[in-house]
Amino acid sequence: MSFLEVFQYTRQDSVMHRLDPRSKLVLSIVCATVSMMFMEIIPLLMVFTCLLPLIAAAKSLGRWAKSMKGLGALLVFVLVFNTLLSPMEYPFSYSLSLAIRLVALMTSFSLFFLTVQPDQLSQALIQMRVKFEFAFAMSMAMRYVPTLGQEAYAIMDAQRARGVELDKGNIVKRIRNIIPIIVPLIIVSIRRALSIAESMESRGFGVSENRTYMEMLRFRKRDWALVLSSLLILILVIYVRFFVGLPGWMMWNLPF
Amino acid sequence: MIILEDVHYSYDGVYTALRGISLQVDDGERFAVIGANGAGKTTMVKHMNGLLRPQKGRVILDGRDTKFMSVAEIARKVGLVFQNPDHQLFLDSVKKEVEFGLRNIGFTESEAAQRRQKTLASLGLEGFAERSPFTLSGGERKRVALASVLSTEPRFLALDEPTIGQDAHQKNQLAQMLAEMNKRGRTVVVVTHDIEFVIENFPRTIAMADGQIIADGSTNMVLSNDEVIERCSLAPPQMTLAARALRNVFPEVGQRLTLLSELEETIMGILGGA
Amino acid sequence: MALIEFADFSFKYLGADSLALKRIKLTIDNGEYVVITGPSGCGKTTFCRAINALVPQFHRGYVAGNVYTDGKNTREYEVATFASVAGLVFQNPENQLVTLDVEKEIAFGPENLGVAPSEIRRRVEELIELLDLEELREKHPHEMSGGEQQRVAIAATLALKPKVLVADEPTSNLDPQSAEAILEIIAHLNKRGMAVVLVEHRLDLVAKDASRIILMDKGRIVADGDPREVLAMDLCEEIGVGVPKATQVYKRLKTRGIELGNVPLTGVELAELVQEATSR
Numbered sequence: 001m002s003f004l005e006v007f008q009y010t011r012q013d014s015v016m017h018r019l020d021p022r023s024k025l026v027l028s029i030v031c032a033t034v035s036m037m038f039m040e041i042i043p044l045l046m047v048f049t050c051l052l053p054l055i056a057a058a059k060s061l062g063r064w065a066k067s068m069k070g071l072g073a074l075l076v077f078v079l080v081f082n083t084l085l086s087p088m089e090y091p092f093s094y095s096l097s098l099a100i101r102l103v104a105l106m107t108s109f110s111l112f113f114l115t116v117q118p119d120q121l122s123q124a125l126i127q128m129r130v131k132f133e134f135a136f137a138m139s140m141a142m143r144y145v146p147t148l149g150q151e152a153y154a155i156m157d158a159q160r161a162r163g164v165e166l167d168k169g170n171i172v173k174r175i176r177n178i179i180p181i182i183v184p185l186i187i188v189s190i191r192r193a194l195s196i197a198e199s200m201e202s203r204g205f206g207v208s209e210n211r212t213y214m215e216m217l218r219f220r221k222r223d224w225a226l227v228l229s230s231l232l233i234l235i236l237v238i239y240v241r242f243f244v245g246l247p248g249w250m251m252w253n254l255p256f
Numbered sequence: 257m258i259i260l261e262d263v264h265y266s267y268d269g270v271y272t273a274l275r276g277i278s279l280q281v282d283d284g285e286r287f288a289v290i291g292a293n294g295a296g297k298t299t300m301v302k303h304m305n306g307l308l309r310p311q312k313g314r315v316i317l318d319g320r321d322t323k324f325m326s327v328a329e330i331a332r333k334v335g336l337v338f339q340n341p342d343h344q345l346f347l348d349s350v351k352k353e354v355e356f357g358l359r360n361i362g363f364t365e366s367e368a369a370q371r372r373q374k375t376l377a378s379l380g381l382e383g384f385a386e387r388s389p390f391t392l393s394g395g396e397r398k399r400v401a402l403a404s405v406l407s408t409e410p411r412f413l414a415l416d417e418p419t420i421g422q423d424a425h426q427k428n429q430l431a432q433m434l435a436e437m438n439k440r441g442r443t444v445v446v447v448t449h450d451i452e453f454v455i456e457n458f459p460r461t462i463a464m465a466d467g468q469i470i471a472d473g474s475t476n477m478v479l480s481n482d483e484v485i486e487r488c489s490l491a492p493p494q495m496t497l498a499a500r501a502l503r504n505v506f507p508e509v510g511q512r513l514t515l516l517s518e519l520e521e522t523i524m525g526i527l528g529g530a
Numbered sequence: 531m532a533l534i535e536f537a538d539f540s541f542k543y544l545g546a547d548s549l550a551l552k553r554i555k556l557t558i559d560n561g562e563y564v565v566i567t568g569p570s571g572c573g574k575t576t577f578c579r580a581i582n583a584l585v586p587q588f589h590r591g592y593v594a595g596n597v598y599t600d601g602k603n604t605r606e607y608e609v610a611t612f613a614s615v616a617g618l619v620f621q622n623p624e625n626q627l628v629t630l631d632v633e634k635e636i637a638f639g640p641e642n643l644g645v646a647p648s649e650i651r652r653r654v655e656e657l658i659e660l661l662d663l664e665e666l667r668e669k670h671p672h673e674m675s676g677g678e679q680q681r682v683a684i685a686a687t688l689a690l691k692p693k694v695l696v697a698d699e700p701t702s703n704l705d706p707q708s709a710e711a712i713l714e715i716i717a718h719l720n721k722r723g724m725a726v727v728l729v730e731h732r733l734d735l736v737a738k739d740a741s742r743i744i745l746m747d748k749g750r751i752v753a754d755g756d757p758r759e760v761l762a763m764d765l766c767e768e769i770g771v772g773v774p775k776a777t778q779v780y781k782r783l784k785t786r787g788i789e790l791g792n793v794p795l796t797g798v799e800l801a802e803l804v805q806e807a808t809s810r
Binding site: 151154155157158159160161162163164165179180183184187188191 | 302305307326327328331332335336338340342343344345346356357360361390404405
């Protein structure tokens with residue numbers, strides 16, 4: 001699942017990382033919307049080439065490239081499958097644009113997830129008036145996902161050592177073999193949740209109506225600049241796409 | 257007999273957890289593996305029962321390369337008791353829990369029941385047979401997990417940090433039980449940070465650091481080596497500190513004192529004459 | 531007024547067969563360093579939870595008698611009331627770190643209580659320095675060792691400025707060197723004036739720092755006093771307490787007719803006593 005890495009926060013010191021999560025959310029949504037508006041190869045390639053410098057600004061090109069390599073198999077699948085089954089006039093061109101659109105969409109959202117730390121995300125949500133408990137629960141889920149993963153591996157080891165053969169037998173047997181993994185996982189998770197709750201309760205979680213925050217996210221000039229230019233581009237693209245129409249050369253297709 | 261030959265292993269291809277482990281474990285041995293967290297102790301033990309397979313080198317169990325054996329097959333000979341009992345308990349009675357492992361590795365129903373009974377009795381758990389493991393205390397759950405492995409009577413038994421969370425009485429019980437198993441010809445390997453437990457119960461100690469064995473020999477010799485203590489993130493045992501302080505004044509005190517009874521005799525020697 | 535007062539307090543968890551605490555009577559004052567020990571299931575953990583009202587407010591059950599922490603009855607006030615009086619540190623550090631970042635973790639408690647942001651920032655910086663967390667500042671909990679995680683957990687508790695640190699087996703998941711480092715921090719905090727209640731099996735490491743040891747067995751307090759007096763009792767072996775090796779040697783010598791004068795708690799103390807005995 002290495003292509004998912006592109007949605008995983010990495011600590012870096014970059015222009016993109018320093019921006020407010022809210023302005024990056026706008027940017028990501030605008031980029032995604034723009035990619036969704038086109039089905040033609042040339043405009044999609046243009047969108048794509050605009051996204052790359054943004055990833056570079058987040059100092060994450062290496063990681064991005066690695067993820068895209070991981071995505072390779074899926075892209076080939078999209079290409080082959082659609083080319084064979086599409087009722088379109090130029091099935092390959094159509095599939096190619098689908099594939100480019102997929103990459104552009106992933107890249108748009110990765111701009112947000114690569115550069116926003118989960119705690120920051122919850123802080124942003126809180127400042128967008130989401131209830132603190134809800135926002136915090138979300139960032140805590142992200143905090144404990146890797147822990148849960150480690151636990152699942154440890155349980156699998158413990159059961160295999162007792163002779164449970166996870167990858168043998170027919171479907172029924174395999175499904176039955178999941179029980180010795182799932183039950184302990186649920187039980188250790190409940191125990192863990194209780195123990196986490198105890199610790200949080202002891203530190204005054206949820207008590208004060210007037211919870212404070214050591215650091216509030218601040219919308220700076222650069223954030224306004226980003227939001228305004230994103231919106232401007234969006235309006236421009238909508239205008240060209242729906243009211244002016246694309247020039248002929250942009251409608252170019254491969255002849256098959 | 258288990259032989260590890262130049263075993264290398266890396267979890268992610270970047271960081272090497274084991275770099276060239278060679279080790280021979282004879283039948284009827286009893287030894288401890290010590291080392292700092294991340295030194296590779298657990299990784300090494302997992303190679304002994306086939307949970308991990310060497311990326312380079314070989315593991316040979318009773319003359320057969322484990323590459324050609326399934327974990328279930330190895331489990332009949334090599335039992336591994338994990339640190340956290342909650343990672344394996346999942347059935348609604350202690351009885352079923354113990355029989356589960358036995359049935360898995362091919363015992364018939366009646367054989368399994370018989371062995372279950374015997375093992376629970378030997379661990380003082382007869383009264384718990386019908387109880388749900390989830391209603392037991394941490395120490396009791398740990399014993400149930402141990403029982404489920406012991407019941408298969410593996411010739412080699414490895415335990416990962418068995419003393420964590422156990423009080424002095426429970427530790428003594430555990431030590432006695434391991435000694436008994438060992439007396440009956442079974443090999444006992446313990447991975448632990450509990451240096452006092454090692455000193456009192458294990459004649460041989462293997463020290464690991466950075467995926468390698470840095471010392472292997474008599475417990476007395478390995479644990480009186482300061483470099484080993486330091487690299488294994490251990491604290492020098494109280495008896496060693498006492499002996500050193502005494503040696504400054506009474507040069508007749510030996511170089512390698514670790515057992516409590518030895519120190520007692522030494523002090524008797526010093527004061528008895530006075 | 532005592533910092534903590536147990537007034538004939540008993541507690542039974544919902545669904546349990548027997549009492550976890552039976553008629554506990556004691557007081558703990560400012561500045562004390564109390565070590566609580568006893569066999570598994572003796573009630574140590576319940577005792578800690580009773581100090582900040584987790585028992586009976588979070589863990590419900592049958593209650594008799596009262597506990598007063600900082601003069602407030604734990605049956606009448608919610609757990610959060612005690613957050614800035616008694617700071618609890620638990621066994622598993624992983625379960626105490628709920629954010630992804632050291633600064634946020636330390637800030638979590640004071641933020642909950644509505645402390646002013648500038649004051650929170652000040653406490654965060656102070657604790658990062660006090661507990662030597664500078665190089666962990668940028669680390670994710672997963673990148674830390676157990677000892678490092680526990681140091682952060684202690685800092686997060688101290689951020690609430692409690693009068694007493696209550697630590698329930700904070701070292702039992704750690705390797706010996708990390709354990710010693712944590713115990714040193716706790717001893718240091720006590721020297722700076724903070725009261726400490728520590729549940730610990732490894733008496734070898736803590737007996738020397740404690741001002742008082744309480745032995746518990748089956749929910750009762752069976753001994754309470756000066757560490758040397760308590761550990762010299764035969765009761766310790768009877769109920770299964772891990773008496774320091776040096777103290778064990780002392781006891782064995784005593785049965786053989788050799789009296790060392792004082793009860794040693796460490797190997798070095800033992801050696802000193804032997805030396806003194808020869809020069810007498």
